[in-house]
Amino acid sequence: MSIVLQSVSKSFGKKEVIKDVSFSVGKGEIFGLLGPSGSGKTTLIKMIVGIEEASIGDANVLGVKMPDLKSLQKIGFMAQSDALYGELTGKENIAFFAALSGLKGKKKKERIQYVMDLVNLSEHASKRTGDYSGGMKRRLSLAIAMLHEPQILVLDEPTVGIDPILRQSIWEELENIRRTGTTIIVTTHVMDEAEKCDRIGFIREGVLIASGTPEQLKSETMSHSIEEAFLAYGGAKQ
Numbered sequence: 732m733s734i735v736l737q738s739v740s741k742s743f744g745k746k747e748v749i750k751d752v753s754f755s756v757g758k759g760e761i762f763g764l765l766g767p768s769g770s771g772k773t774t775l776i777k778m779i780v781g782i783e784e785a786s787i788g789d790a791n792v793l794g795v796k797m798p799d800l801k802s803l804q805k806i807g808f809m810a811q812s813d814a815l816y817g818e819l820t821g822k823e824n825i826a827f828f829a830a831l832s833g834l835k836g837k838k839k840k841e842r843i844q845y846v847m848d849l850v851n852l853s854e855h856a857s858k859r860t861g862d863y864s865g866g867m868k869r870r871l872s873l874a875i876a877m878l879h880e881p882q883i884l885v886l887d888e889p890t891v892g893i894d895p896i897l898r899q900s901i902w903e904e905l906e907n908i909r910r911t912g913t914t915i916i917v918t919t920h921v922m923d924e925a926e927k928c929d930r931i932g933f934i935r936e937g938v939l940i941a942s943g944t945p946e947q948l949k950s951e952t953m954s955h956s957i958e959e960a961f962l963a964y965g966g967a968k969q
């Protein structure tokens with residue numbers, strides 16, 4: 732298993748925002764965390780990346796208990812807001828992050844070209860990112876998260892603010908990345924995106940109320956859609 736959460740709880744002060752959550756994600760799997768705003772999705776993935784530490788329980792990534800600095804090499808993280816330098820071009824931004832991750836010379840050049848092609852940004856590489864559209868910025872952030880060939884890709888709402896056509900293209904990119912054996916965990920509150928995941932976890936008020944393949948979750952609740960299934964498990968309206 733690439734990611735294993737065992738009875739993880741997280742409190743901020745007296746407020747427990749994650750309550751006894753357990754799930755695991757296998758190599759090459761796309762796992763979606765679905766739940767309304769404030770349900771705890773970001774906090775869960777921050778514990779997987781090691782930005783937050785579980786108050787109780789263990790978050791393990793590739794067999795190592797997080798947080799663990801060395802494991803960061805193996806994880807690509809795309810946060811909810813894009814951390815780009817608006818004055819720099821797409822290529823300069825990506826070269827900056829490539830240098831930070833220790834890539835050099837020919838390998839660096841090759842990786843930059845590869846990830847820029849993967850997210851369809853090569854022809855915009857010389858434009859200032861300050862002039863990029865929201866979707867282009869998200870795609871550049873995705874390219875940056877993938878630069879160092881991470882075994883695990885953690886994406887917090889990668890398609891928020893992106894139109895349906897671009898969203899489709901990002902999902903096609905995720906499929907391509909997964910085919911290379913990369914494990915992907917993604918948060919969303921878009922129901923039709925959840926259908927594209929191999930398995931989904933429904934989160935409500937810090938509790939994992941159900942998990943399984945989209946088909947399982949729908950058939951167990953005799954639902955026609957993921958949204959219906961979410962409501963049937965007791966999830967709140969989006």
Ligand SMILES: Nc1ncnc2c1ncn2[C@@H]1O[C@H](COP(=O)(O)OP(=O)(O)OP(=O)(O)O)[C@@H](O)[C@H]1O
Nearest residue numbers: 743748766767768769770771772773774775811920
């Ligand atoms: N550093 C923090 N200190 C205190 N409370 C926090 C902190 N981070 C998150 N929370 C609280 O934890 C709860 C879960 O937040 P979280 O950001 O994980 O939700 P989310 O499901 O990712 O929401 P969204 O979809 O809006 O990003 C919220 O009530 C939030 O206010």
